[in-house]
Structure formats: structure tokens, C-alpha cells
């Protein structure tokens with residue numbers, strides 16, 4: 300008789316937009332009880348998932364499964380990184396960037412099926428000023444929007460889009476000094492994103508070539524762009540061709556150092572955090588064990604309705620940016 304594996308499911312009840320009352324029940328019905336002993340706990344506050352997952356690692360559990368979005372994945376990932384305990388994900392957030400990169404099913408029952416299969420790979424994660432990230436981190440417009448999203452209080456893709464629309468109208472690019480081992484260069488940029496996994500969530504691919512097993516981060520520098528280039532940027536983001544866009548510089552590296560004009564926000568897997576002007580970002584090669592999807596067919600990634608909606612909204616920003624100053628009723632806005 301083989302011994303059962305021990306798994307803890309940590310449910311973030313406020314993640315995503317749907318109510319989470321029945322999630323525990325769905326998990327209970329789908330877990331293979333002949334092979335796994337499991338328990339389910341709900342978080343009571345931000346940071347609680349990290350605390351519970353640290354305890355699970357100390358107890359030597361085989362896996363801790365984050366039931367939530369990228370914020371919950373980050374808390375559990377931080378706790379299990381560097382240990383024998385694996386990270387599992389049941390995607391229940393609004394963006395689910397890591398889950399989508401790993402091609403995990405969005406359906407709870409099917410995602411538990413992936414946990415049941417228990418295929419564990421050692422994968423990379425990143426660290427920004429000593430804070431681990433598993434999907435993306437970034438600064439500039441990237442961090443600005445994640446901060447606004449957190450402030451908004453409401454969650455879900457529509458809030459995200461509304462914020463992009465509102466804030467995109469007045470965002471001003473900054474100058475960054477970037478050092479990547481090969482040299483130092485100055486860049487005026489709209490955003491700098493560092494990707495361990497390929498997307499922000501909702502299938503918006505900031506770094507289509509990003510791999511979680513190459514020991515490298517994909518750095519994306521989006522330079523200031525004009526009204527004419529913007530529609531192509533949004534199309535490229537959803538067609539996974541952003542790396543071919545002339546307004547984008549991309550490179551792979553193990554680490555970079557970025558010096559900003561002043562202290563400011565960065566985002567770490569979508570959550571805004573204040574840091575100093577100097578930012579160090581590095582990859583930890585094969586630093587975390589993750590339950591992956593043995594049934595995934597990479598060739599079948601398709602654009603979703605959400606992708607199309609995002610493109611439309613992005614184009615609206617551009618149109619609004621072009622028109623408002625002309626109307627003369629928004630003197631505070633910065634039109635490039």
C-alpha cells in the first residue's frame with residue numbers, strides 16, 4: 300500500500316469576481332481521496348496565505364495549492380520556494396497570469412484533476428529587491444496601473460480596463476538607467492516589465508517568449524509611443540508578437556539593475572509595492588517545485604473574448620488622448 304500525499308488547499312475568498320462559498324465543496328468532490336489526504340482553509344486577511352503556507356512547509360506537506368489569483372499564488376509561492384513542498388494552483392483570480400502561462404484549466408474541477416495527476420516540475424522564479432515574483436514584476440505604467448487597481452477596491456477585469464482608460468490619458472514616461480551585465484544604457488520608457496512567465500493575466504502577453512525553465516528573465520522596455528503606433532501595440536500584445544514591435548526592446552538576462560529618477564512603486568505579480576530609486580531583479584533557476592498540467596497542449600492557446608475587449612479599450616485610450624487636448628478642456632494632460 301502506498302502512503303497518501305498530504306495537500307493543503309488555501310482559498311482566498313475575495314479573489315476574482317465570483318463568490319467562493321462552493322469552491323471548497325467542488326474541491327472536496329474532485330480530489331482523489333484514495334491518493335491524497337487534504338484539508339481546505341480560507342484566508343482571513345492579506346498575508347494570511349503566506350503564514351499558513353509557511354506552517355505547511357514546516358510540517359513537510361507534499362503540496363500547498365493556492366485557490367485564488369496571482370496575489371494568492373505569490374503568497375504561497377514565497378512560502379514554498381526553496382523547499383520540497385510543491386505549489387499547486389486552482390485559478391480563481393481576475394487575471395490568473397501564472398495559471399494561464401502554465402495552461403492550467405480555469406474550471407475548478409478540471410484544475411483539481413491536474414493536482415490529482417501530481418506532475419511536479421522544478422521551475423524558475425524571480426526576485427525584485429528581495430521580494431519573490433512568479434509571473435511578472437514591473438515599473439512605470441505597469442506599476443502605476445497595478446497601484447490604481449489595488450486602490451479601486453472593486454476587483455475584476457472591467458475595473459482593470461476602466462483604470463487603464465482613465466490613467467492612460469495622463470501617464471508620463473520616465474527615464475531609467477538599466478544595467479544588465481553587458482553594459483549600461485539610458486532609456487526613456489513607458490514601462491519596464493520583467494517576466495518569468497509570459498503574460499500579465501487575461502492572456503495579455505507582455506513577454507511571449509518567456510520560459511519558466513530557461514534560467515532567464517525576459518525584460519521588456521516599452522518606449523514612449525505615439526497615437527499612430529498604439530493600436531498595433533495592443534494587437535501585438537494579444538497576438539503574442541509584442542517582441543517584434545518597434546516600440547519594444549526585449550532581452551533575456553539573469554539579472555538587471557534599474558536606477559530610476561526617484562523612489563516609486565513597482566508591482567510584484569500585480570500588487571503595488573513602494574521601493575527606492577534602485578531596483579535589483581534576478582532569476583532563481585529551478586527554485587520552486589510547481590504542479591504542472593500534463594494534459595496541456597501548448598499549440599492550442601487561443602485569443603479570448605477578453606483579449607478582444609482589451610484591444611478595443613486600449614484603442615479608446617489612444618483616441619481619447621488624441622482628442623482631449625484638441626478640445627482644450629484637459630490642460631493637465633500630457634500629450635506626446
Ligand SMILES: Nc1ncnc2c1ncn2[C@@H]1O[C@H](COP(=O)(O)OP(=O)(O)OP(=O)(O)O)[C@@H](O)[C@H]1O
Pocket residue numbers: 311312313314315316342343344345346347348367368369370371372374391392393394395396454455500568569570
Ligand atoms: N481574506 C482576505 N481578505 C482580504 N484580502 C485578502 C484575503 N485573502 C487574501 N487577500 C489578498 O487579496 C489579494 C488579491 O488576491 P488574488 O491576487 O489572489 O486575487 P485577484 O487579484 O482577484 O487575482 P489576479 O491577481 O489573478 O488578478 C492578495 O494580495 C491577497 O494578499
